[in-house]
Amino acid sequence: MIKIKSPRDLGAGLLFIVIGLGGFYFGRKLNVGISSRMGPGYFPMMLSGLICFFGIIVGARAFLLQGPPIDKPQFRPLFFIIAGMLAFGWLIERTGLAISVAALVIIATLARRAKPNYVEMIALAIGLAIFSVVAFIYGLGQTMPAWWGK
Amino acid sequence: MDLGFLNNLVDGFVAAASLNNLMFCLMGCMLGTLIGVLPGIGPIPTIAMLLPVTYGLSPLTSLIMLAGIYYGAQYGGSTTSILVNMPGEASSVVTCIDGHQMAKQGRAGSALGVAALGSFFAGCVGTIFIAAFGPPLAAFAQKFSSPEYFALMVLGLVTAVVMAHGSVLKAVAMILIGLLFGLIGTDVNTGVQRYTFGVEELWDGMDFLPLVIGMFGIVEIIRNLEGKEVKREAMSTRIRDLWPSLKDFKDSWKAVIRGTAIGSILGVVPGGGAVLAAFAAYTIEKKVAKDPSRFGKGAIEGVAAPEAANNAAAQTSFIPLLTLGLPSNAIMALMMGAMMIQGIAPGSAVMQTRPDLFWGMVASMWIGNLMLVIINLPMIGMWVKLLSVPYRMLYPAILVFCMIGIYGTSSSYVQIILTAVFTLFGYVLVRLDCEPAPMILGFILGPLMEENLRRSMVLSRGDPMIFLNRPISLTLLIMAGIVVLLIVLPQFRKTREEAFVED
Structure with missing residues (x-):
């Protein structure tokens, strides 16, 4: 064989x-x-x-040379990071930047194996949402909906 | 010797020293230092993330800022290596070995000082190197037409494969895949759509942001999350006296010069760049040292040489891009993308049509290096404090900026989906030991290579001998052949494998 x-x-x-x-x-x-x-x-x-x-x-x-086995993928980080990205893409044109960022942050924090610290998670989501709107929309003048819809 | 370049350099300084350009130079250097200090995010995703911001800037200003990120990261990376024993940047991996030992012995200040001053010296030399060798090379490249360009790209890609670490065969395949992906979109000659799958967003070709951010930035985050969470603790040693002692100077100046020389040369070689330069410089220091056993125990040369080398290489890697239009590594491919977005075709013509761009950038590099010494030495405490921001708070922020960057350039959620697809693809590649960097080179060169091949073939009426009948293209192809032969030689293979192993 x-x-x-x-x-x-x-x-x-x-x-x-x-x-x-x-x-x-x-x-x-x-x-x-x-x-x-x-x-x-x-x-x-x-x-x-x-x-x-x-x-x-x-x-x-692969049949001639010896090589290491494939590391078992960990589905948790992969799943939640990609899910967060897709949620952002789905939300951005519907709810605007602030809510999309918050959703992305909350989903992304679930990617860690450790139990999430919910207070920190919410604080980070709100903080980054405000920062993104202020820095990218008001500061750098990028054209994207800040709040609801286009 | 023709000293005409001095005049040009003065013009360059005038262009680079405008208040606006100085501001963006500073911003680039600060950002570069920041991401250099922070492990887990490197210059590739940062530059990719900031590309959208540069759309509104003038071409010179945007290049000044993006370049600042690259060489700024070389400065910042050493800080983390020395104080935390964790490379802030891939190019600072070897700096950990002796740098952290020095810190443990209470010589953190000397190590940081030598790293910054060595980098500054290397940066100055690198700048002169570009100013001196850029114009003759560009003048030479003016003689090139399609067959020569095609041969040059073959040489560049072949060399990139040999210099990359990991399997050569896989790297070749990755380049070919990149070339194929680069062809997605409407064929310029016939208007036929290729591999667009009816997705409107792909008609103008695939954007490279989703590809780069997905495969580099986000895959990196996922990999970091898979690993064990490490607590980063910076050494709390006294780092106030940053000026190295006279003895440190005496011990390290030769290493700095050697590192600068190695870095300057390896920066120009396709596939080279900061990471390879640092590894090579460290290996050579160990070879020339009278007492190699000191290495790994806090030898100052082991900090000075690689840090000088990575900074020199970060600068000279701009030479092939600016003079030949050939990106030598993934970061230069990004720079090339940034230039093309601005409507500038990188290559020998840039120096004729936009001399301010070339010389302004060269001058800005010197200014940037000066800024970096100031940013890094007196303000080091601030950067060290940043290290206390835990990764669990950092990665959501990085992710947010990546997404905004992608959406901001395209205003299309399709690009976000593409990013997710490439994240998955990049993740699979990493699991299978395939380096994604060569793919970026192929991706950016794909359309150019096809166009030059097509034109050559029209020129020769379909005879492939055209590549061998023209002296310059023949020479380039012979060089490519020699590079291929090298890889078959067992002696060279051994050295290549060793080059990336730190013991």
Whole structure:
């Protein structure tokens, strides 16, 4: 049986191959043209091919060279940070900057494994919300809704 | 020798010394020091975060400020390394080794003083280096046309791969992925849309803010949160007498000069820059020392050389960008992005069409370095106090500024979603040991490389031999070939692996 010696290399190789194949698939309608008149698909196809090629090599090495295992991902930080970002994106045009910032801060503080200090969390949310509105909207004159809606 | 550059330099000082530019120079240096001192946030996300703020500024002013952040971070990073034994900045990792030992022995003041003064000296030399070598290089680059530019980019990317740490094959793949992502948007020649998936926000190409902030800034936060929470405690030793003693001067001036020389050279090399320079300088100090066993026990050379080197490199890494239009590392790619947003195509033409921009920036670097010595030495207590702000309060703030930065430039929530996507992508890459930095280089060079390849091919009617028939492009490609060969040599590979290991 073939043994996977380096899981990180295997993962990277597979990821590269997927990206390369994605490049081919999503660019399949682009006209490649000829080398003296390169079409919009020429360079992308070249790159996709090369990415697949390197993906295969990196992936193949996983069976030959010893490597460390993939660290187990911790979902808590990843989930709450991304959730906070998406909440900000969803809220910004609906409720304005102040509330979006507060929501982002509150969700982001949950990303820590330790039990959150709720007083500190609320204080930080309010503080950063006020600071953001004052500094970015009034101070730097950026155009975004401070309070409700556009 | 042609001393014409002195006149230009005077003009540069006049441009840089306007009250407005001085103010933004100071702001950049302060911000740079701030993020340098604070572990967990580096110059890449900071510059990315501040890009939107620079839209309203003049090109020179914005470059002055952004550059200040980069070299300012080199100063600030040493403070944390010495006092907390934790690198404030990746380029100050080696400074921890001897710097913190010195602090433990009650010589924190000397270490900080030598680091700042060494950096200042290196900064001055770096500035002269740019002023002296920039113009001839730019004049040379005027002879370049598409095939030469294509060959130059190949050389730059190949060298960047070799200089990056980690797997070479993965770095090559990352560059290629970056090049591919760089092509997203409407093809300039045919108007055909590529990889836009019907998302209107992608028609003009992918913004690089979501990519950079997601993959560098936010992934960094997630990784910090995954690690154990460390309490940062600054040494409370007396740091009042910051002026190093005469003996310290005697012990360190040679190391400063060596560090400056190494840094100046490694800054210009694609893929080099502040981090590599600091590591290399430390290794060399250990090699030339009469008594290498002193290192790790508070040798002043171990602070002086890397700190001089990282600052020199931070400055000279602007040379390839300003003269050839080739960013040598991820930060320079960001600078290139900042220039392009302002409607300036970085490259040899800048020196002809906008000499004030080149010379103003060079002059501002010297002014900035002077400011930094003042910011860092007498005001050090203030920076140390900042270290007591716990990370649990810091990271939500960083996150907020990142989001506002992205939304502020685009006024579109789609960019926030893209940032989330790239955060996830960057996180997967880190888990799989793939360095994201080469991807940024590819991303920014993608469209340029395609355009130059296309033009070369039109020129030669589709014959790829054009790259070998022209002397300059042939030379560049031979150099690239030599770099590739180097990596195959076992001796070189060993040195490369050692370069990033601090013992």
